[in-house]
Amino acid sequence: MDIVDGLVFDDAGGGSVVFNYRTWVEMLCAVMCDYAGKSRQESELLVASSAVVKNAAASHMSVVLCSHELEYHWAMLIAYGENYWAHGIDPTEPDGYVEWEQAYRRRNGLADESFLYIDA
Structure with missing residues (x-):
């Protein structure tokens, strides 16, 4: 899948989430x-080789899971590995x-x- 903004994933309840994938990757x-x-x-190399990033847009559930943490957390996880907080980060x-973050985006x-939820 291309890394672009505006990917829409629908859920079973009629709602959806718009995943701005390119924005998310750039923020990481x-x-x-x-x-x-x-x-x-x-x-860029770390992000491109990350399983989290590679699989982020695989399904509605994967997008939802990624949206439950801020970009800061995912970036530190990718940069330093699992349990990075246990190693002084x-x-x-x-x-x-x-x-x-807001200034960088602008x-x-x-x-x-990076994630926009739309209710049914």
Whole structure:
């Protein structure tokens, strides 16, 4: 599947979720660069080889599961591995993270949200 924004996944109850896949992937890379000290090239390689990212748009359920954590968590998981918080990496978004994220999205022409839920 192409990594594009605007992917729509319907659920059995008549609702749907719009997955802005390209935005999500770009945010993972940006978080790894700015908060994990990875280079752009390294972050892109880590994201491209991540099973989480590869399978994120496989189904409605996979999109829902990805949406239950912030990009910060997924980026740290990809950058540092399972249980990264047990190895001294703070799982809490740093002060100013939300403002940084919003500004990064605007500056780079990304969607305001990576996941948009639409009720039936």
